[in-house]
Amino acid sequence: MKKRILLISIALAVSVAWLPGQEAGSSYLIRNATIVPVIGEMIPNGELLIENGKIKALGRDVQAPPGAQVIDGTGMFVYPGFIDAFTHFGLSEIGAISSTVDQREMGKENPELKVAWAINPFSVHFGTGRVNGTTAALVAPSGGTFPGISALVKMDGWSLPEMAVNETAASLINFPMTPRPPKEGVSVQKESGDDVTSKIVDKIKDYLNEARRYLQLKKLAAENPAVAAPASNPKYEALAPVLDGTLPVIVSVEKAKDIELAIKFIKEQKLKAIFRGCVQGFKVADKIKQSGIPVIIDSLYQGPSEPEDGYDAPYRNVAELVRAGVTICFSSGDDPAFGKDLTYHAAKAVAFGLDRDEAVRALTINPAKVFGVENRLGSLEPGKDADLFLAAGDPLDARTEVKLIFIDGRPIDMSNWWEKQYEKWKNRPTK
């Protein structure tokens, strides 16, 4: 009974949203739902008002302005939209077809490249990636040592600039990795030697120092006409905000030794860093905590970095980090085709010891804070962007359907590449 009413309400909401000429000033009142604001207490039988793209109010007995669309949330849970802290949405469509892949550029040093130039906002993976409640994602480049600059984007919008929360959200450094066993588990090999790793780290340091010299010389030339300005170098220019700590830099690193090396490196270079990966972080959790560097957990569809870590290492790693006081965020990882699996990784971490509330924070307020957008995203609080969703149950449960998603206060067209096929093919007559 209730479900039918709900469906009608949602259908209404959706159809209203797509009427031509619809004003941005629409309001929606979600009623009688369990509201999980993340900041603040859960509100059973609660209400949430969306107005002009923002969360206007939430609680009990929220007054709806005239003309507000009412959405019956009976039996539903309302969560802030999840934020996927590391993806390649829009940069890759079909992995094997290189013309559809724009993830990495040639060469090792590309700190000036911006993914915002390359993201295809109409990629099929935005539509399929958000079905479990993801409303924003960090889209990053890959490859080399300095792959470029990532952008934080909403999972729906008319154009890339309209979708972007921050077109230059964070730079990246791919820290050299001492080898991990191949996935197939065939014999573990000798370590390539810490010599190889430290050689590469030295190269990175040299590169950053060259950038610093360039910037110093440029400054000097500006102040002193006798000094010739250096030839313009966009790569070093792009590193300026990284070097002065105003632009955070995501450092990808996995093994315990490498993490320690990276912490030292980050301290020396005075960078504002975010770790990504740290699958052996549990071994040096206290050091990571001390460093104050948050960690973006990669997809948990992986085995241990070293067999001795145990078959469950990537899973229990998350709880161990949190236990030590490290701030974590979840991400769906390198394959945009698995974007929707963000919640499954969070559930797996919970299965292996992570507190569920922590898991939800790691999908919401943590990434918002890490990327400096907590004034807009990451929780259900008045004044924040109305990025949220209604789920028919626990959103971390793969069996739960997310019924409706709002981004910037607009109900999103929930149809996508998959749904279109489903709608068609379920109607083929059986013989």
Added chain:
Amino acid sequence: MPDRGILTGQSSFFCLSDPDKNKSLLLRDLSLGIGFSPPGIMAYPSSLMGLYAYLKQILQDSVFYDAGRDRWNKDMRGIARPDYNPVLEVLSEHVAGKKPVIFLCRNQNDIRRALALVAGSRLDAVICDLGNEASDVIPELKKAKARVLVTVAFKAPPSNLYSQKGKAEREKAEKEVYPKNPARLAEAGIPFAFSSLDTDDPKTFTEGVLKAIEAGLSKEKALAALTTAPASFFGLDKALGTIEPGKIANIVLAEDDLLVKDAKVRYIFADGKKFEMKEAKAKEGEKPTVSVSGKWELTAEGVPKLTVDFVQEETALSGKMVTPFGVFDFMGGSVSGNQVDFEMTISVGGQEIDLYISGTVEGDTMRGTIVQDTSGSVEFTAKRIPG
């Protein structure tokens, strides 16, 4: 013996007495080598399982060929004359058990495969235990009455469990488990002889034999494995293996015990020729330089066979690597002592992969590691391609 390919070729026995091979030849085309490493990625067979099926088929082909040729030779009328096939001609002697075959087994799985091929056939097989795992196959070796050639590099073989458990496990096994292999074979009464395959210089081979003794092999059995056993395996016991009147004068003279560390060998007689051993002038700290210029064939587990063409100018190293995905140049590598280091980027299906390669050169063999930028590393062995 030749050890590349599947039917690797015919081995011969030489007395190490004369640089002229005609003078030092003892026995020619003694036995056929059979290997389990597929030669390349795109030729048939490219996989181990394909290789095994290929072996079954070619042994079968040999039987069929023999039957056809015998029938033709007996009565040249009424049946089609079979085509001459040089490979099958040679193979037929081995298939009939007239000459032995040496199976180059990389691990215990290969040993079992080899014994399965031998069962029900007339093959006279010798098992070359490159993986030091023959002692895991003792019951089957006993049943097959197999002779074993034991190697002494004592490195963890492909597909072993220790390596999959971690670096610490593998190193421990290489120290404690594999060196026990010869002792355990001796205890079980499996006849074996030592082979220097995989230990390309005499020093490492000797150290290996000593490791085996340290791990429990008796000196008598070790000596037998260096003398009487290999002689009898290949039908040379009338001429070699013991110091007896009438036998070939192949004698080692040492100041004291031979099978000890830093044994002092003073004279070696080969074919009765005297060779005096002088002290090696090893200068500690001075690293000899090697020249790697030229073509090398590189093999690594899980990696298609690669050819590297090095150009070395003093310490600078450059060259190109030929892979199934294309030919890729590299520069800026270095050679220091016998250490080789270089890095390069290859492109596979549109993906760029950064590789860091470093290795150690001993004679015509290079061993080291290939590190791939994001996913792992693999140990490699490279052999210089002559000519």
Added chain:
Amino acid sequence: MKRHMITEIALFWAMGLLLTGFAADKPLILKNGNIITVSGGTIEGGDILVQAGKIVRVGKDLGAPGAETINLKGQWVMPGIIDSHSHIAVEGDVNEMGDLITSEVDVRDVINPRDMMIFYALTGGVTTVHTMHGSANPIAGRGVVLKLRWGKSADELIFQGAPLTSKWALGENPKQSNLGGAGKARYPKSRMGVEAAIRKEFEQAKDYVRHWQEYEKKLKASRAGKGKVPAPLPPKRDYRLEGVADILSGKLWVRCHAYQSEEMLSIIRLCKEYGVKLACFEHALEGYRITNELVANGVGISTFVDFWAYKWEAYNTMPHGTALAARRGVLVALNSDDPERMRRLFNDAAKTVRFGGLSEAEAIKTLTINPAKILGIDKQVGTIEPGKDADLAVFSRHPLDPYTVCQMTIVDGTVYFDRAKYLEDRKKAEEEKKKEAEAKAPKDKKTGAEV
């Protein structure tokens, strides 16, 4: 046993080899579990009596004289998961790239029982796998079903009584369209060529069988003629054609890797024409579009829920495909094709509930009785019923629950994976390591060397 050679650090790995000390013929009772029988609903707070590797009885308050007991404490038990598409425990390349048709090749020749991935599969509740060739050839070699009896020899892993399989492949992989020009050009380069290649080989195999039948006739005649007629020479044995002959005779069950609907329909027609036993399509990501044809011809599918978009032929698909096909009557098995996915197949099954609305009971079937049927082993495994093999997976919560963890995996009544013991052994090993490190440290302080 080699245990005296294995150190403390290795001990917690050796637990796989150590079993739990339960003798195979002593009765074992798994007490107080929520039993998902698959064949007869779920029994809450039930017991399973196991003996000599088989399930003897399923019910409540079971007892048997001299029985060992494992108290499940209300945890969930399901039949051991069967992964019908994997490549684990295979030594060397899983593809024979050198030729088009490689039916002479047999995966049983290269089973490596010491593949750590077997252990990893056990940690995910998997007890049986079908391991086979990759997809480089239109007709590849024989595949085999294995039970994950970790620690036993290659021969002991083989699932006795399971039909052998023949792996076929259609589409991009045998066309080698994604290898970027590596190697020499090899026929076929189009989907049309793939089907033509299969037909050609079938005809050659029929000729081969005919030649041998003629030879048998001549041999008989020669023997009857008592030497007057010379005995004929047998034709050359060709293992490749014998492999194809086994396909034509139905001895090998064909499993055909295919993505797109039109090639699947063509192969169904081809197999019908030649009387070939086509057991299932592998992947079949467009399978949900041809459910009528699949059901009419008794062909199952062994597929992923949501691994897609990695190449063109994996694009026209949806995670709902699995559930939709199942609801429309197709025999659907979920598979991994990857040792990492193998240990979370139960998580994948949960996705079919939301994508396509499959019931939880039907979702569990895609991991158990369905793959058993597709592999022809459903008389031995796939449900928890008296008489079947005691292959069981114990989970902390319902297997489809997002927070569930596999606790124990039992094959033929023997515990091959026990998470509690695994954790205990790991803790001990870590404490040993700590003690060793502490024992070293003070010494080094004396010499002044850095610890």
